[in-house]
Amino acid sequence: MKALYYDKVAMYLEDYNKPVPGPKESLIKILISAVCNTDKEILKGYKPDFFGVLGHEFVGVVLESNNRDFIGKRVVGEINAGCGECIYCKTGRKTHCINRKVIGIADKDGCFAEYMTINTELLHPVPDDIPSEVAVFTEPLAAALEILEQVHIKPSQNVAVIGDGRLAYMITQVISLTGADLTVIGRHKEKLVNFNNFAKTAIETEETFEVVIDASGSPTGIVTAGRLVRKKGTIVLKSTYAGKTNIDMSYFVVNEITIKGSRCGPFEPALQLLKRGLITLPPIELYELKDYEKAFESKAFKAGFEFK
Amino acid sequence: MKALYYDKVAMYLEDYNKPVPGPKESLIKILISAVCNTDKEILKGYKPDFFGVLGHEFVGVVLESNNRDFIGKRVVGEINAGCGECIYCKTGRKTHCINRKVIGIADKDGCFAEYMTINTELLHPVPDDIPSEVAVFTEPLAAALEILEQVHIKPSQNVAVIGDGRLAYMITQVISLTGADLTVIGRHKEKLVNFNNFAKTAIETEETFEVVIDASGSPTGIVTAGRLVRKKGTIVLKSTYAGKTNIDMSYFVVNEITIKGSRCGPFEPALQLLKRGLITLPPIELYELKDYEKAFESKAFKAGFEFK
Numbered sequence: 158m159k160a161l162y163y164d165k166v167a168m169y170l171e172d173y174n175k176p177v178p179g180p181k182e183s184l185i186k187i188l189i190s191a192v193c194n195t196d197k198e199i200l201k202g203y204k205p206d207f208f209g210v211l212g213h214e215f216v217g218v219v220l221e222s223n224n225r226d227f228i229g230k231r232v233v234g235e236i237n238a239g240c241g242e243c244i245y246c247k248t249g250r251k252t253h254c255i256n257r258k259v260i261g262i263a264d265k266d267g268c269f270a271e272y273m274t275i276n277t278e279l280l281h282p283v284p285d286d287i288p289s290e291v292a293v294f295t296e297p298l299a300a301a302l303e304i305l306e307q308v309h310i311k312p313s314q315n316v317a318v319i320g321d322g323r324l325a326y327m328i329t330q331v332i333s334l335t336g337a338d339l340t341v342i343g344r345h346k347e348k349l350v351n352f353n354n355f356a357k358t359a360i361e362t363e364e365t366f367e368v369v370i371d372a373s374g375s376p377t378g379i380v381t382a383g384r385l386v387r388k389k390g391t392i393v394l395k396s397t398y399a400g401k402t403n404i405d406m407s408y409f410v411v412n413e414i415t416i417k418g419s420r421c422g423p424f425e426p427a428l429q430l431l432k433r434g435l436i437t438l439p440p441i442e443l444y445e446l447k448d449y450e451k452a453f454e455s456k457a458f459k460a461g462f463e464f465k
Numbered sequence: 466m467k468a469l470y471y472d473k474v475a476m477y478l479e480d481y482n483k484p485v486p487g488p489k490e491s492l493i494k495i496l497i498s499a500v501c502n503t504d505k506e507i508l509k510g511y512k513p514d515f516f517g518v519l520g521h522e523f524v525g526v527v528l529e530s531n532n533r534d535f536i537g538k539r540v541v542g543e544i545n546a547g548c549g550e551c552i553y554c555k556t557g558r559k560t561h562c563i564n565r566k567v568i569g570i571a572d573k574d575g576c577f578a579e580y581m582t583i584n585t586e587l588l589h590p591v592p593d594d595i596p597s598e599v600a601v602f603t604e605p606l607a608a609a610l611e612i613l614e615q616v617h618i619k620p621s622q623n624v625a626v627i628g629d630g631r632l633a634y635m636i637t638q639v640i641s642l643t644g645a646d647l648t649v650i651g652r653h654k655e656k657l658v659n660f661n662n663f664a665k666t667a668i669e670t671e672e673t674f675e676v677v678i679d680a681s682g683s684p685t686g687i688v689t690a691g692r693l694v695r696k697k698g699t700i701v702l703k704s705t706y707a708g709k710t711n712i713d714m715s716y717f718v719v720n721e722i723t724i725k726g727s728r729c730g731p732f733e734p735a736l737q738l739l740k741r742g743l744i745t746l747p748p749i750e751l752y753e754l755k756d757y758e759k760a761f762e763s764k765a766f767k768a769g770f771e772f773k
Contacts, residue, residue, distance in 0.1 A: 389561055400715075401713045404710055405709045414726050418718035
């Protein structure tokens with residue numbers, strides 16, 4: 158089969174062995190997979206230990222499985238496979254397993270290929286009324302929902318999202334459903350117009366907010382968030398990047414601010430929201446795998462691959 | 466009256482006008498006041514805008530008051546006086562009032578003097594069975610209790626306190642009452658022995674903890690805390706200091722760690738714990754005000770002033 162293989166230096170289109178599922182795994186024929194910013198960060202060296210097939214956002218069909226109910230079903234999949242044995246697996250924190258394998262990110266081949274194997278427990282059937290072009294957003298939508306798993310955002314609060322990219326957009330979709338007074342603060346007027354139906358937008362603001370979500374992708378996002386958040390308020394950090402930031406932590410002590418790191422989230426509520434049509438998604442731009450360079454360079458809201 | 470006056474450069478023993486209470490204030494005759502590390506930080510330039518009488522930990526007797534019930538009573542006092550008008554005062558966050566006056570710290574004379582005035586609403590009567598030498602610990606004990614206001618520490622969790630000084634000691638007293646598995650991590654063997662009755666102690670550890678409380682007083686405390694805390698765990702920052710720290714915030718995002726700044730806390734529960742004798746306090750070393758240099762240089766657990 159064809160696969161996009163990363164060898165720790167660069168990414169190539171390769172002829173790759175079709176994978177064989179283990180006893181607790183399923184074999185998936187990929188229908189659509191999507192490029193995430195993390196894929197681009199890996200190409201820049203974000204995960205120096207990883208080599209293998211890239212990609213972790215996908216919709217596919219189950220061809221083989223230890224769970225017969227899944228065979229022939231259209232599915233999406235969580236990306237973190239826990240060992241089941243460590244302290245995190247045993248205390249409900251499987252996504253933080255010390256020995257975890259992460260599809261296309263750590264120790265496990267990903268979905269930029271015709272076929273992929275995955276731990277069957279990670280699969281979620283996609284309701285028939287969600288097209289694959291929409292279902293492929295389940296993973297990033299779940300990551301946005303993780304904020305609501307971690308922080309109680311009240312309808313009467315005001316909330317700011319820092320950033321005007323894809324991550325900020327998915328977060329805005331989710332937070333706007335709470336009814337909270339939401340402001341998106343970005344640097345690009347031409348991108349901010351995409352948010353106008355769901356939130357107020359601003360390049361700068363004098364306002365302060367009870368909850369500030371940093372989706373800027375920038376190491377200085379925490380500093381901007383500190384300026385925007387109210388005393389006793391909460392900052393949620395969603396951006397990952399390489400590099401350190403010089404921070405006056407006393408500021409957060411004196412103002413009793415809570416900072417929460419936030420990563421992967423729950424799939425079932427994400428599928429529920431997609432099924433009900435509550436999330437407005439711009440179209441995804443789909444390419445054949447051989448045109449992977451175009452997909453990675455695309456300026457569209459989301460680019461990905463369609464397998465025929 | 467005699468008072469310890471700070472003029473933005475140095476501290477002097479001065480003859481100072483006896484203060485006159487405003488319409489909502491009480492006049493307090495100070496019985497005992499105690500030196501806090503914040504006082505020493507102010508002498509180093511921590512609060513460049515402050516000048517006036519230093520000191521914010523005290524026990525006194527009410528001589529005059531708009532509340533007649535208080536007259537003649539022994540009291541302790543909260544330190545933050547809110548304006549009552551700003552967004553923080555109006556949303557239950559008076560200690561974060563934008564225009565707040567803080568006794569001996571911001572825009573209000575403190576308690577290193579024979580008399581002091583204070584907003585009557587900030588006063589708490591001291592139960593008769595708490596000696597003044599004990600009641601003077603109400604303010605720092607309340608600050609330690611603020612951790613339990615902010616974080617639900619479960620009896621089944623393991624908790625680490627970083628630091629072996631006074632702040633760490635007060636925190637250890639409070640956290641040990643939860644029954645949690647508590648470890649104090651400090652640098653000084655001779656100080657750690659003070660904690661042996663209340664917690665495990667260590668210079669270094671390979672263990673990880675659900676909750677890590679930084680009371681090290683060091684800008685690098687956050688880095689140590691990041692190493693000790695479990696994924697999805699919580700770090701509470703209690704130390705204030707001047708200076709920035711170079712931090713990899715992505716680490717806290719990927720591991721979904723919560724960081725909480727924590728400052729002043731509730732007085733009534735602190736008085737309850739003191740009344741019940743649940744807090745073990747080493748003796749305070751008391752000086753006359755004229756010997757203020759000795760009090761500031763004291764290596765005792767706590768030093769302060771007694772007014773006869």
